[in-house]
Amino acid sequence: MIDKSKDHHVIEQELKKDQVLASVWDVLVDNPHEGMVVVNKQGYVVLVNRTYRDVVGIKRRRDAIGKHITEITPHTKLPEVIRTRHPILYDFWEVNNHKLIVHRIPIFNGGGEVIGAIGKSLFADTSTRKLLGLKLQQMEKELELYKEEVRKIHSAKYSCDNLIGESKQIKEIKRLAKKVAPSTSTILITGESGTGKEVLAQAIHNASNRKQFSFVRVNCAAVPENLLETELFGYEDGAFTGAKKGGKPGKFELAQGGTIFLDEIGEMPLSMQSKLLTVLQERELERIGGVKTITLDVRVIAATNQNLEKMVKAATFREDLYYRLNVINFKLPSLRERPEDIPLLVHYLTHKLNKKLNSKIEGYTEKAMELLTKYHWPGNVRQLENALERMFCFTEDRVISVEHMPFLENILNDAPKLAKQQTLAEVIGKTEKEVILKILHQVAGNRIKAAELLGIHPSVLYRKIKKYSI
Template sequence: MSLINSFEEILKNITDAVIGIDKSGNVIIINEAAKRIFGLQAVKEKKLEDFISSIKLNRVLKTGKKEVEKEFTYNERKFILSKMPLFKDKKIEGAIALFREITDLKKIEEDKIHLEILNTILDVLNERVVVVDEKGIIIMMSKAYKEFIGCENPEGKHVTEVIENTRMHIILKTGVMEIGEIQEVQGNKMVSMRIPIKRNGKVIGAVGKVMFKDVSDLVTLTNKVNRLEQELEYYKRELNKERTAKYSFKDIIGSSASIQAVKELAMKVAKTDSNVLITGESGTGKELFAHAIHNASKRYLGPFIRINCAAIPEELLESELFGYEEGAFTGARKGGKKGKFELANGGTILLDEIGDMSIKMQAKLLRVLQEKEIERLGGDVVRNIDVRIIASTNKDLEMLVRQGLFREDLYFRLNVMSIKIPPLRERKEDISILAKKLLVKVSSKLGKYVEGISNDAIKCLESYDWPGNIRELENVIERAINLLDSDLIIKPEHLPEKITKNKTKKYFYEGKGLKNIIEEIEKEIILKCLEENDWNKNKVAKILGISRVGLYKKIERYNLNKRQLC
């Protein structure tokens, strides 16, 4: 037992696994690390070979020779195994085995190698990248980033001590990535991204990268991309000029109940082959719906032909719709010309602004719809056609029918499936997303970089009634972008005065009773008076000629609270 006692203090301070046997092969020494690794508990005074024969510690008893730093594998864990005999008076009294695990050491070494490889790649590419652990301590930073901030050895320091205006420590708390954020470092505005590193749902670190070293780099790149996209769009337009539908239902923006209901109806209509009449005010997107219906129909591989009935003089409209033969009139093209209906054969034709078509042309169009055949102007050959008709108008066709300006039989032929698109003033909850989508579209067209629209500007847009609907909104966005200078965000000052001041607000709305109209006026006057007098209720009550208690009741009734006017 003296041999055991001599190792007691040593075993307490050894983290490696240790197993010792006497000259009979019985276990006399085993520390906690060995018990944990090999799953051994009550093994003292028992033969080791009965439990782990692969250690072959008995061989040392026989040879009396030590075996140092041999690789040993147990349950897919790798160790460095050293075995040594124990002598007393030059006689072997036992043997001892020491196990040092190398699985974790190799993994750490591999991680270091991978980190070095990554660092080398980043340095070669001149990328500015930083990596922090879960506490915000920098564990790696690329050479380019070190040179930029002028810090040779940032590793081991907290990121806030090294990088100006950083938010790396914040995303460690939120776990939410931030991409395309502007960050000012040493007076230089750069565009950065920050991504949390997660393991099993827990944030264990974060990576930060400079996407653009200067905002001007982003603007330059954006302009280049915009020019390329414009060239691409030009060639696409030339290739598919007037022959294909450009839009689908995914291009119809809006989450309001009214626009969603119209989209659902239009999707159902698209599955049929019936004629469609699309009505709505100017600028609501009637043509967009027509494109989408064609692309969602079984005719989507066929041509999509559009003709504006109001833009073509009456004397030319017939030849445009039905074509003409050579010599049909002075100036007629040699060989004749196909009309829009022939070009649309097998596909869809959109008769835009159908309400502006003359009675004479309506009669000829009705014959085509009934007989499904056409004759070119100046010809005598009847040509069969297979065309789906989509007609659109901003006029009330039923009223035109009553006035004798539109044929009733043609109206019923066209109005098989009817779709009415709501005006923008009836779907104001869509204005914010529409404005942002149009911002991307228009800035791309103009080749200008714009970051976004301020909340105050959005509020102004939402308070306006939009008689020109989405087309007017797009024009307002384009005007605002053209007024931007160093500012990259559209603000109220970039909008027309009629929108920001809103002085001509109408209080009468069709379908509302007098009581509701009066209440709206009263609510608006009280709110405006409160805001003009810094919410001093005593003063406002005197100005309005009502009691303070009465004012409080009206504030509560109308749920009034402080808000920022556009």
Template sequence: MSQQRSLPKSVASVLNAFDSLGDSFKGAITVDAEARITWIDDRYRELLGIPAAADLIGQRVEEVIPHSLLRRVVETGRPILIDIMAFDDKQFVVCRLPLRNEEGEIQGAVGFVFYEEIDYLAPILDKFETMQRQLSRAQAALNRERQTKYSLSSFVGASEAVRDLKTVVRRYALRDGAALILGETGTGKELLAHAIHQQSDRADGPFVAVNVAAIPEALLEAEFFGVAPGAFTGADRKPRKGKFELAHGGTLFLDEIGDMPAALQAKLLRALQEGEFEPLGSNTVKKVDVRIIAATSQPLEQKIEDKSFRADLYYRIAVLAIHVPPLRERLDDIGLIAEALLETIPRPRDQRGWLITPEAIDQLTRYRWPGNVRELRNVLERAAAMAPSEVIDLALIAKALPREATPTGAPPIAGDLSARLADAERAAMLEALAAEDGSKSAAARRLGVSRSQFYEKLKRHGID
């Protein structure tokens, strides 16, 4: 016989409905608005191993069933339609529903045990768990994409130019104004945008990046401001958020902003000035709190003069301007950058890591690097692909560099005449080795000296 108090009408009707299902469930329990037990049937007592004489009415449900979630159902008003609940060494498949009165107020909750063995639901539960894992991985991947990938330490270099640049970035990160990053392609502008966000008060918010040049002009407005349901033929019936809305509370990075069409520039300016926008096909204005970081490799002042870029938008985004030096202006950093890049380049399983020789680094400093760090990575990847071992030497770098590459010339040499002559001789030997793909005999012939003299000079100058 079930133990119970006088049950409210709504509770009794629910229990009567389930009672008609007979053996479809194995036990039931109800609690009041304070999650105290008001009723439990004999079958549930038997499953739990509780004597019929034990008085459970009025006890907190967790005192009897430690892993019960009926209190959560009471507090939230939301059902838990299917769950696996542990009790001692058993596992039950359970369902939990809120109970409401005629006014819709929460009176309590009811829980049912459908199965006392989960084997019945094993195939369904396995599929459900697989889908949950896939969903979790997808959500985690999406969250990672919307977080910063780099910090300021990712911008490698120890030259004075880099030290000054990092000082500016740290200072600007503490402010919330729009920032414009100027620099040639491949200098690391997006990396610095990540670093600014990561060190700002918005670091816990999303970081959303958009390459303006990579999106067809016809899709730019929808990409930035989103699309209302049925905005155009073929549009989704559900609203689609734009990058501005996705970046709410965080940072929106606009790469290659110099390629933005004039029509969109006006809408972007309004969004920046007013902090609001209208999705495509909608009359609803949405408020947004976003910090803008823009970047370009184009001379925006010149584009303003030829009327292809709005001056008022330029002044809005260039509140804080950051100039990134090209690689040719910080050649002293090439060694550090090359070593950092090599750590990210795949290597054979039997190798512990890539090693680059001083002569190879010296040769890298003699190229002008029009593609900057991106081109340097390409050259190192090419050299690594050709390397027979883990050592990347002068010969490999000479092969990997563009054929039309010419030395930039050594910087002015300080010191007396003998030091100047020694440095000039060393530079000539390195150039000869590079031209002859690392062949010492051929390099000696190219310089018009004997093989033994050449080897002696190699040793004197510390060239392997």
């Protein structure tokens, strides 16, 4: 505390020796543009410039130094800044008919301890206030624009009405989806590729009380292994070389209040599975390089086309994570398991594609619809939509007939052979393994070079090598 018994000249000399004041003394004294005052930890004035004294009506410096700031400025907020350790910026303040814009900033020593505070006031005439007001309005408009763009990016557009079908399986899935939507329980959706796992996830989100918040999708197979942690959990400024200034929030933070959809969860590396498990258990996370714990309010929906139970037995997927995800399970049926839904899907997709392609397809012949219904569609709804789009692009007719789908007719005419065929996933896997083996042989086992030639990230190649036991 300041010793008031000392002569004010002695006090000033002592103050100038202080390491904090020494660095700001020349800037503060005789600055006609800003009024400035510095107080110590107890709130006593240790430095004040002429502009500040003029504002508060004090002629001599000796009448301010050593006094508590509340004696000079009764409504000051500097003691609050010292107590909370947080600055108060751009505050409008009026004193003695002077309109000011005030910054109040805490002063820290090298050890992070608050040792005082600075008050800085800038004169605000009418034109200055108008200019600041216009800038603030513009910033608010830009912020709303950015918020709207984020909402568009992280939004769910599908509802239960987009789960097309009248089969027993689809009706039951719709019923259960509406029933579990209001809860916060974690959901696992399984099913072959193209069965509509993301459509179901979005439908559950839109049927919940979280629908006004974000639906954030993460494809665990598409993000390189070394980037997946930062993608999910974010990072702080300076967390690593090349880190974005100011840091970056992860997908979990972006999904606060809403839903995060972890697609292709079976492709997540084991090293990340343990970290995800911790987040799901604790419902909190820390950004990479950060120390602050962020509490999460996020509904988790995961999806995969793989058999996680087999992966657990093979030790390629954590058993504890599987049970944490598999609280509520939905298994979407393939099209070959619900052929009665195909005509409904065809009509729905026809309307969708007519709008997308500006085409005018009116319907299908009886034989054409029979052919579409008989085909087993290994790629499910996605393959059906792609096949219809190809037909629409190559025909000028209004009605689709068998002549427009020779590829299906040829396959169905060879039905006995079709029964012995491998599934699409098996064929793709076999081909992928052969290509990887061939490229590795060409580059003498150099995996970095092989990944470059294959056009994939090395981490993706490593996972496939492990998957196919190469």
